[in-house]
Amino acid sequence: MNRLKNILYFFSFLSLSFFACNKESYSEQLTAEWNSTAIKIDGVAAPSSTTMFMHLQTGDNFEITTGITPFTHPTSGKWSASKDNSELTLAGNVWTIHHLEGNTLRIGNTVDGKELEIDFSK
Helix, strand or coil: CHHHHHHHHHHHHHHHHHHHHHCCCHHHHHCEEEEEEEEEECCEECCCCCCEEEEECCCCEEEEEECCCCCCCCCEEEEEECCCCCEEEECCEEEEEEEEECCEEEEEEEECCEEEEEEEEC
């Protein structure tokens, strides 16, 4: 019976170690080239020609190329994610992270008095 307990403890420890080591950090999940798949301005879908490309680089630099006009937020600088994974800060501008899973990301902010929500894919 004691040997069975030891085997169960070993496999429990092994499975916990496996999942803990393979869990990607939030910053690692965000570090990527993101292309917009949908943009809503004040809840209304923007034309398909309205796009945004966001490159969140290793080393915490970012670059944005966008067809959103007007877009007065910085298009390059430093980025970071909040410790509770609810916010993405781009050169001092705080975006709310609504969703991050696998290859999809949704962020939101107010730009020039309009609510902006952007869906991205890697």
